[in-house]
Amino acid sequence: MDTQHYMEERLWEYIDGASGAEEKLFIEQLIATQTEWRTKYAELLEVHHLMQQHLELDEPSMRFTQNVMEEIGKYKITPAAQSYINKRVIYGIAAFFILTIVGFLIYGLSQVQWTSGGGSNGLYSVNVNLDKIDYSKIFNNRYTNIFLMVTIVLGLMFLDMYLGRKKKDIQQKTL
């Protein structure tokens, strides 16, 4: 069964013209010399030709194009996403979050007491005392306020850039 499946896969690749030069030559030899391969090839080729020549597309109603054109009359083409998504803003936001995470990580790690304990195997082990991390220093009001301020500033920057671009577009159109 697997051999059959394998043979069919290789023959389909050959029929689709997706085989490499060496493989193509090899399949051609198999078709020429082995009855099983030749029969299967003829069978698959017939299916391929049926699909190629006789598969038909259905037709929608006569009014279809008209209906579509009437429908699109209600809409405007939306501006390309590239024109209103500024990559620099996205990079800025990403940088902010990455820096925040890295900052927290550095702060958190600096609070950990790194002590080397002699394990039974003589290997070093890291003694991480999570109880000693002072979470109240991280999640206090000051940090929350700073986070909010930076988010608001970034938001305003984004809005300013968006409005500036829109104004520029309008000016260009009126010229």
Place this chain on the structure above:
Amino acid sequence: MYTGPNDNEIISRVLRGEPSLYAELVKRYQKFVFTIALRYAPNREDAEEIAQDVFVKAYRNLADFRGDAKFSTWLYTIVSTTCISFLRKKKLDIRPLDHEQVLETASRLDSGFKANTIEQKSKVQMVNRAIHLLSPDDAKLITLFYKGEQSLEEIGQIMGVEPNTVKVRLHRARQRLKDKMETYFKEEVKDVMGG
């Protein structure tokens, strides 16, 4: 294949303020879009609704078409996602037909097939009826490959999978189609393959 301006020229002109030219693109691709929609939708009305939705979406997002791929590839990606959303919205299942359903569908199709003496041995009818017995995904894949003028890479883009996956799925879909033809259109297959 098509005379007149190519797809990219039409798109540029539509974007420059000639929306009526969009009708040309609709005419070029409506049959294909409708056929794919019909693979998923339970009836022609729903398929037409999906196809219309596809062209409206494509129009509204035309400015996002960058031209680095073929317009047809971009459009068929919209077809694919719209069909899936339609099925989700209508809460329809995209599982392939079970054995009983297949028998029922085949016998319904086959009786129509036999009733028409002139077209009885028509390869066109056999192929197009057999394809309705496949799962929508298999039928779509075969249609994209044979009628959509899309390469394996482009089909991969449309379906969001690797070209190698497309290749394997296409092999399986064709195998299933062959099995369906041999099982449910035995006599016709004998005539067609023999002749």
